[in-house]
Amino acid sequence: MVDGVEVEIARIGARGDGVAMRDGAPVYVPFALPGERWRLDGEDGAARVADGPARAEPICRHFLRCGGCVAQHMPGDVYRAWKRGLVVEAFGHRGIEADVAPVVVVAAGSRRRAVLGVVRRGGEVTLGFREEGQHKLVDLAECPVLDPVIVAAFPGLRTLARLVLKEGETGRLVVTRLDHGLDVSLDAERRDFSADERAELARQAREMGLLRLTVGKEPIASAGTATVTLGGVAIAVEPGIFLQAVPEAERVIADLCVNSLPRRAKTVVDLFSGVGTLTFPLARRVQVMALDSDKRAIAALSNAVRHAQGIKPVTARVRDLFREPLSARELQGFDAAVFDPPRAGAADQAERLAASKVPVVIAVSCSPATLARDARTLIDGGYTMGQVTPVDQFLYSAHVEAVAVFRR
Numbered sequence: 346m347v348d349g350v351e352v353e354i355a356r357i358g359a360r361g362d363g364v365a366m367r368d369g370a371p372v373y374v375p376f377a378l379p380g381e382r383w384r385l386d387g388e389d390g391a392a393r394v395a396d397g398p399a400r401a402e403p404i405c406r407h408f409l410r411c412g413g414c415v416a417q418h419m420p421g422d423v424y425r426a427w428k429r430g431l432v433v434e435a436f437g438h439r440g441i442e443a444d445v446a447p448v449v450v451v452a453a454g455s456r457r458r459a460v461l462g463v464v465r466r467g468g469e470v471t472l473g474f475r476e477e478g479q480h481k482l483v484d485l486a487e488c489p490v491l492d493p494v495i496v497a498a499f500p501g502l503r504t505l506a507r508l509v510l511k512e513g514e515t516g517r518l519v520v521t522r523l524d525h526g527l528d529v530s531l532d533a534e535r536r537d538f539s540a541d542e543r544a545e546l547a548r549q550a551r552e553m554g555l556l557r558l559t560v561g562k563e564p565i566a567s568a569g570t571a572t573v574t575l576g577g578v579a580i581a582v583e584p585g586i587f588l589q590a591v592p593e594a595e596r597v598i599a600d601l602c603v604n605s606l607p608r609r610a611k612t613v614v615d616l617f618s619g620v621g622t623l624t625f626p627l628a629r630r631v632q633v634m635a636l637d638s639d640k641r642a643i644a645a646l647s648n649a650v651r652h653a654q655g656i657k658p659v660t661a662r663v664r665d666l667f668r669e670p671l672s673a674r675e676l677q678g679f680d681a682a683v684f685d686p687p688r689a690g691a692a693d694q695a696e697r698l699a700a701s702k703v704p705v706v707i708a709v710s711c712s713p714a715t716l717a718r719d720a721r722t723l724i725d726g727g728y729t730m731g732q733v734t735p736v737d738q739f740l741y742s743a744h745v746e747a748v749a750v751f752r753r
């Protein structure tokens with residue numbers, strides 16, 4: 346940044362920064378809004394010199410310092426337009442004029458899964474969100490985005506981390522609210538726990554009322570079966586398994602999938618199925634073949650099928666769909682395909698789908714950029730894209746989920 350120069354913010358960029366143009370190049374100003382004027386003060390940052398439209402009151406005291414949120418200062422209409430715009434722009438970059446619906450925004454306090462950083466210094470543990478590339482953790486007293494049950498566990502989680510981390514060591518906590526309590530996995534360098542230390546960790550887990558505690562790969566405590574109910578089916582899951590971040594978003598995504606099926610659909614393939622988030626809601630109506638490369642996820646899904654009631658037949662297979670995407674021939678006979686890949690998208694699988702005759706393809710994605718890339722492939726293969734629905738389950742972050750439906 347250049348000292349003392351004033352700029353006017355024109356728009357909000359992909360990471361939530363305000364963007365101003367200077368000498369034909371974009372300048373990014375964190376936490377700035379369109380219509381505001383800012384003075385750029387060298388490497389140290391920038392200062393607001395003139396207000397634009399009203400700012401929103403942040404819902405959290407840690408906003409601006411915590412790595413979790415970038416957008417609590419945006420008024421609701423600006424925020425929703427920005428999130429929708431992320432999807433519109435991603436398609437625009439691929440030459441697609443997408444029909445993008447208004448954003449479905451989840452409620453605050455509904456996020457059931459958190460990946461938290463912990464560090465031990467001077468005997469004390471700091472617990473907070475670490476954004477990519479950011480090193481400093483802000484110790485959290487609250488987080489209005491997370492399920493309050495997770496927030497209430499913060500003090501106990503610090504105690505757990507204190508028992509595990511050496512001085513100066515950092516660790517990573519994955520905390521998930523399952524059907525009957527919190528599932529906590531703590532990853533740290535240290536692996537050599539004595540029997541006494543293990544007993545102390547187990548005692549702390551009991552005191553916190555945790556459903557399960559895992560340190561590294563070692564099971565430390567369990568207070569019952571760890572299940573998550575998806576589409577009315579309880580699935581016993583292993584620590585750290587992928588789940589959609591917010592239950593409400595999971596239902597919106599599942600409903601969009603089910604409601605987009607052809608009326609007479611009988612069989613659907615669920616690509617990148619995970620433990621069956623979309624498989625089970627789909628299986629209430631149609632036969633499903635579920636595929637994922639994660640052995641533990643497919644085992645959980647298969648076990649759940651055995652005791653599930655009121656669903657159509659489900660088959661589940663382990664398959665690496667990057668190395669060995671389902672071919673157009675293998676896709677033959679399915680009335681619809683759902684694909685919900687990781688952030689990298691599913692370039693090769695999209696090519697096979699584009700060459701197939703599957704009447705309806707439903708793409709679910711947490712990355713508008715790779716969704717748009719894969720959409721281009723499907724459109725070039727003869728599919729017509731219907732409405733795209735952005736689902737804002739990563740509240741106040743620069744991420745957004747989206748569902749797109751393709752037909753031929």
Ligand SMILES: C[S@@+](CC[C@H](N)C(=O)[O-])C[C@H]1O[C@@H](n2cnc3c(N)ncnc32)[C@H](O)[C@@H]1O
Pocket residue numbers: 587588589617618619620621622623636637638639642664665666667668685686687688
């Ligand atoms: C975004 S998650 C979606 C899971 C599931 N549809 C859900 O909603 O819970 C992506 C899934 O892709 C799976 N995956 C990642 N790489 C894969 C690959 N190469 N082949 C098949 N599945 C893969 C992961 O195991 C994960 O379950």
